[in-house]
Amino acid sequence: MIRFVTLFALVLLHFTALAQAKKSRQPNIILIVSDDHSAPFLGCYGYPEIKTPNIDKLAAEGIIFKKAYTTAPQCVLSRAAIMTGRNTLDIQMTRFSAPLDASVTSYPELLRKGGYHTGILGRSFHLDGNRRVPETVAVLEKYNLETFKNRVDYLKASGNRDTIFQQYTEFLDQAPKGKPFFVQVGYSDPHRLFNAKNFEPDPAKISVPAHWPDTKLLREDFAAYLGEIQRLDSDVGRVLEDLKKRGLDQNTLVVFIGDNGGALLRGKGTLYDLGIHVPLIIRYPGLIKAGQTSDALVSGIDIAPTFLSVAGLPVPKEITGQNLAPAFSNPQFAGHDHIFAVRGAHGQGLPTNSSNFDLGRTIFNKKYKLIYNAIWQIPYHPVDFAGQPFWLDLKQKHAEGTLAEPFDKLLFADRRQMFELYDEEKDPFETNNLAGKPEAKQIEHELKSRLQEWMIVNRDYLPLPIAP
Structure with a gap:
């Protein structure tokens, strides 16, 4: 009996030492x-x-x-x-x-x-x-x-x-x-x-x-x-x-x-x-x-x-x-097939513009990106720099009609598109919206379908991107 207790104690000590060694390697x-x-x-x-x-x-x-x-x-x-x-x-x-x-x-x-x-x-x-x-x-x-x-x-x-x-x-x-x-x-x-x-x-x-x-x-x-x-x-x-x-x-x-x-x-x-x-x-x-x-x-x-x-x-x-x-x-580790991200309320302000309150979702892979603007009627409003001189200067140029058209459309459109689709390889700055174009119909539907699944599984409160 004494030998058994001694053997058991040695085994226990061995495993305790192994556990401590594992901890030390953490x-x-x-x-x-x-x-x-x-x-x-x-x-x-x-x-x-x-x-x-x-x-x-x-x-x-x-x-x-x-x-x-x-x-x-x-x-x-x-x-x-x-x-x-x-x-x-x-x-x-x-x-x-x-x-x-x-x-x-x-x-x-x-x-x-x-x-x-x-x-x-x-x-x-x-x-x-x-x-x-x-x-x-x-x-x-x-x-x-x-x-x-x-x-x-x-x-x-x-x-x-x-x-x-x-x-x-x-x-x-x-x-x-x-x-x-x-x-x-x-x-x-x-x-x-x-x-x-x-x-x-x-x-x-x-x-x-x-x-x-x-x-x-x-x-x-x-x-x-x-x-x-x-x-x-x-x-x-x-x-x-x-x-x-x-x-x-x-x-x-x-x-x-x-x-x-x-x-x-x-x-x-x-x-x-x-x-x-x-x-x-x-x-x-x-x-x-x-x-x-x-x-x-x-x-x-x-x-x-x-x-x-x-x-x-x-x-x-x-x-x-x-x-x-x-x-x-x-x-060769590839990571995710697709990434999802959300835009929710920001800060403590009331919903007076899209800086304080905006709701959106995105899904993308290495090639294509879909953005779903649920409150698409609200124009872009910058977060944290609406009062900065450079932005006020751009607003003034917009009001005067002197801001170059591509920038004017990107920053000061009266409303956004509900869906935006970008080819991330050809258009890394995301300026050419492919949503609604015939040549992008298949990939747009595929991304919407994947986003729909993700929103349902995660009990999203936004309307789903594919209507009945």
Whole structure:
């Protein structure tokens, strides 16, 4: 009997040691999130007039995903999907100021249960509701809707660059030795207002996207946006350098991603490319060969299952994202067949224009993109820059009839088309709408059918795109 007990104890000790060894091999995870950051505005994404050496180095040491898209062109909706691995309809997060319901599990909670020390810091993570309106605050407190203090070990928010770095170092200092950690480091750049004066490139020497009117004031505004990204790069450099000094860089998965597209013409708040196409870079020495580029079709819902898989943890069945880890070693990894994204209410304003309130859906693959504007009668109204000099100048030119016709139609049409269809290969700026044209009838119907299925399965409240 004594021999049996001794043998059992040795076996138990062996499996305990194996479990501890597995835990020790779990990588640390750092998610760096920029705010309102469209692809391709980084040096490593091929934009020549921007200097982002730290992010470029991160990309050179890992893998760049060229076709990464968020599930919405707005921070709350997009971040909710990233945080849960589920689309915004599925988790009922299409209203901008909504808190994530306690019944919906976030991946930091799963990492925490799997042995991780977890934290969220820096720029507001946007998923506990909004405290700007007293009546809203009363509801949040009455029903205990602010849940993230219970979901992670460390939770602090700040928009100040130095404070963000202090929070980051404080989190690492507090992380238990021998225990893996996860931390989300959020930045405000390049969100408006643009104030990175010391980082701005020369407005006269930058390349303006071809579907924008090339005016002096627009160049100045765009240069200010690029300056914000260059300032962000210096902050990312501080985080990565500190990680290296601590000797943690070799066993840490570092991910850089934008939460949604920039507040630029036909960007944030729209389902066009600049609204949902974001940079995504992943570095993990030993697992990811340096200098890789992937053309896989990637969605924001893919972050959660990737983190869980790399951590050696099970992925719950309700998570609909794909694990991106196969792309680390397989250049043929294709990602999704199709990506879906939604546009919901924005901010806390009343529905006075399409900036505050717009409802739309999109589906696309690598070749074609369909946009469904449910409130098509409302004209385009920019998010976050309606009062900026460059936009007021464009409005004046429109009123005077001096704005070139192609730009005038894109920006100031009295109403939009209910459906827009674009050939993404031939028309990357999405200016030639093929919807309703005989030559595009088949692909338009195919995309509408797939969108219809997705909307039905996810209990969408919008009218379906194919009428009886």
